[in-house]
Amino acid sequence: MEIAILTKSPTFSPQTMEHTHQLEPNKWVDRYSDYLFNYAVSRISDTEMAKDLVQETFFAGLKSAKNYKGDAAERTWLIAILKRKVIDHYRKINSKKGKAEVRMPQSFDEESGNWAEERVADPYSQAGKSQLENEELGLAIQECIAKLPKKQSMVFTMKTIQGISTEDICNELGINPSNLWVMIHRARTALMGCLNQNWF
Amino acid sequence: MISCEEAAEICDKAQYDEVSKWRYLKLRIHLLFCKTCAQHSKKNTQLSHLCQKAELHSLTESEKEEMKTELEKKTLVGKS
Ligand SMILES: [Zn+2]
Numbered sequence: 001m002e003i004a005i006l007t008k009s010p011t012f013s014p015q016t017m018e019h020t021h022q023l024e025p026n027k028w029v030d031r032y033s034d035y036l037f038n039y040a041v042s043r044i045s046d047t048e049m050a051k052d053l054v055q056e057t058f059f060a061g062l063k064s065a066k067n068y069k070g071d072a073a074e075r076t077w078l079i080a081i082l083k084r085k086v087i088d089h090y091r092k093i094n095s096k097k098g099k100a101e102v103r104m105p106q107s108f109d110e111e112s113g114n115w116a117e118e119r120v121a122d123p124y125s126q127a128g129k130s131q132l133e134n135e136e137l138g139l140a141i142q143e144c145i146a147k148l149p150k151k152q153s154m155v156f157t158m159k160t161i162q163g164i165s166t167e168d169i170c171n172e173l174g175i176n177p178s179n180l181w182v183m184i185h186r187a188r189t190a191l192m193g194c195l196n197q198n199w200f
Numbered sequence: 201m202i203s204c205e206e207a208a209e210i211c212d213k214a215q216y217d218e219v220s221k222w223r224y225l226k227l228r229i230h231l232l233f234c235k236t237c238a239q240h241s242k243k244n245t246q247l248s249h250l251c252q253k254a255e256l257h258s259l260t261e262s263e264k265e266e267m268k269t270e271l272e273k274k275t276l277v278g279k280s
Contacts, residue, residue, distance in 0.1 A: 025271065025275060026272075026275075028271065029264050029267045029268045029271065030264070033259055033264055033267060034257075034258045034259060037257055037258065037259050038256060038257050038258070041257040047257065050257075051259065051263065054259075054267070055267055055270060055271075058267065058271050059270075059271070059274055062271070062274055062275065134253055134254055134255060137250060137253060137254040138254035138255065138256055138257075141250065141251060141254055141256060142256070142258075154261065157258050158261075159216065160216075160251055160256075161251070161256045161257070161258045162258060162260070166216075166218065181209060181212060181213065184212055185208060185209070185212050188212060188215070188244060188247060191247060192243050192244070192247055195247070195250070199250055200243060200246050200250075
């Protein structure tokens with residue numbers, strides 16, 4: 001079984017060695033789960049379902065690891081899998097409800113999994129446009145958070161995204177408030193540098 | 201006047217509403233005179249706005265641990 005290759009070494013590159021990108025499944029959750037989750041939630045507001053799709057994406061990635069050619073970055077490759085999962089999810093809903101009620105968003109491009117341009121130009125253009133922009137912004141921020149050292153990204157995420165109190169974070173991570181604020185400061189400074197200037 | 205370090209600290213805490221009015225006032229005064237901190241503070245506040253606007257979502261640490269366990273289980277398939 002191909003999957004057995006994975007157990008021998010955590011890092012592997014299929015076929016030849018000339019590929020620049022490698023898959024490291026043991027790091028997927030830390031590196032990409034929030035990024036993928038953010039995308040999934042933006043398409044499917046059901047957070048439990050979104051979480052399941054992320055998990056399924058990792059499984060599918062593992063299963064098709066042998067097809068990974070190393071020409072796309074790991075993150076790009078994984079989000080492409082997730083996009084398919086989102087489309088399949090809409091298909092399932094549609095087939096359950098019957099053709100009378102098509103709930104697949106109108107301008108959803110099945111090939112790329114992206115919202116088509118026309119969505120921006122429709123009567124709801126303002127809403128559509130800002131939704132797209134916010135989604136893009138969310139992914140950009142998650143991408144930058146993923147580049148932070150593990151503990152900084154944890155503290156920043158708990159504090160900023162999950163809104164957990166300083167006291168609770170300190171208790172959970174066994175740090176004191178001044179440690180926490182130092183990490184928050186470093187994380188925020190790094191994010192300001194990482195996020196593209198045109199967001200500011 | 202407070203130091204630039206203290207200004208940065210107050211500015212970070214202000215992003216989470218965890219600073220007293222009095223300390224916040226001290227920060228505002230510092231910013232009137234210190235261009236570097238004023239710039240940093242402006243960007244820091246904008247970062248907060250961006251995070252809000254993006255409506256970020258994230259999984260909890262325990263959810264991530266669960267995912268890792270599930271993924272490991274799948275990885276081990278085919279071993280025995
Ligand atoms: Zn200063």
